[in-house]
Amino acid sequence: MVTRQLLQSLTLKTNNITTSAGSNGTINPSEATVDHGSDQTFTITPDPNYHILDVKVDGESVGAVDSYAFDNVTEDGHTISAAFVYALDHFTFASIGGQKAGTAFAITITAKDVNDNIATGYAGTGTLTDTTGTISPNSINFSNGVGTGKVTITVAQNNVVVTIYDNGVQEIAVNFMFENNRL
Numbered sequence: 001m002v003t004r005q006l007l008q009s010l011t012l013k014t015n016n017i018t019t020s021a022g023s024n025g026t027i028n029p030s031e032a033t034v035d036h037g038s039d040q041t042f043t044i045t046p047d048p049n050y051h052i053l054d055v056k057v058d059g060e061s062v063g064a065v066d067s068y069a070f071d072n073v074t075e076d077g078h079t080i081s082a083a084f085v086y087a088l089d090h091f092t093f094a095s096i097g098g099q100k101a102g103t104a105f106a107i108t109i110t111a112k113d114v115n116d117n118i119a120t121g122y123a124g125t126g127t128l129t130d131t132t133g134t135i136s137p138n139s140i141n142f143s144n145g146v147g148t149g150k151v152t153i154t155v156a157q158n159n160v161v162v163t164i165y166d167n168g169v170q171e172i173a174v175n176f177m178f179e180n181n182r183l
Contacts, residue, residue, distance in 0.1 A: 012036065015076040024050040025084035034073045041069040044082045049113065049121055053085040086122045089114040091164050101156035109164055111145040119145040126166040132157055140164070 013036040019027040025046040034040045044066050046052055052064040057080050062068060070078055094108035109126065111119040122145045128138050132155035140147040153160060 015073045015078070017042075017070060017073070017078040017080065020079070020081040022081070022083045024086075025052065025082060027080060027082055034070070036074060037072055039069060039071050040073060041067060042080055043067050046084045046087075049087050049119075050084045051087045053083040055083075056081045086119060087113060088119055088122055088166070091126070091166075093162070093164075096162070099153070102152060102154050104150040104152045107140065107147075107149060107151050107162075109140060109142075109147045111142055111147070121145070124166055126164045129163045129165070131159075131161045135162065142166075 014033045015036060017032040017034060017040060019030055019032075019042065021027040021030075021044075025044065028043045028045065032040050032042075044052055044055055052066060055062050055065050055068060057068060057070075058078055068080060070080075088111050090112050092110045092112055094110075096105070096107060099105040111122040113119045123142050125139050125141050126147055128135050128140055128151065130153055132153055134152075134154040136152050136154070137149070140149050140151075147164075
């Protein structure tokens with residue numbers, strides 16, 4: 001009788017793990033209650049045309065991993081979160097040439113996916129640099145995968161190279177030439 005009462009009064013301790021998936025992806029399972037001392041694995045899945053930007057466990061980055069395992073869970077309150085970003089593969093520049101130093105000129109840059117399609121879901125701001133160090137403004141805003149604007153390069157030099165960088169993707173345009181103080 002004592003053994004039966006003792007077993008009835010014992011309950012298995014559980015620990016909660018809270019998940020938080022950003023827009024454009026999921027973490028499965030979406031929440032977890034884990035038996036004390038047990039393991040729990042989570043799968044991180046981006047939506048189509050997105051990839052994992054970062055996964056954080058208990059507030060610390062573990063990188064862009066597609067799964068994470070909590071081993072021997074003995075504490076309550078663990079967290080796992082994931083951020084997702086549009087799967088941008090590369091940029092392309094529309095032809096640029098024959099520009100005069102110090103004069104603003106139009107620039108068009110297109111964000112592309114791995115299949116070389118316009119990444120219409122891509123919006124953001126790309127950072128521009130050039131080999132003269134004088135490009136202004138030094139950023140371009142994208143909407144529906146296309147960034148347009150006017151920029152100025154104030155130093156005349158041959159073979160000016162313009163680079164755009166965003167979300168870990170970089171592209172270089174090398175089609176600038178100066179002739180008689182022209183880009």
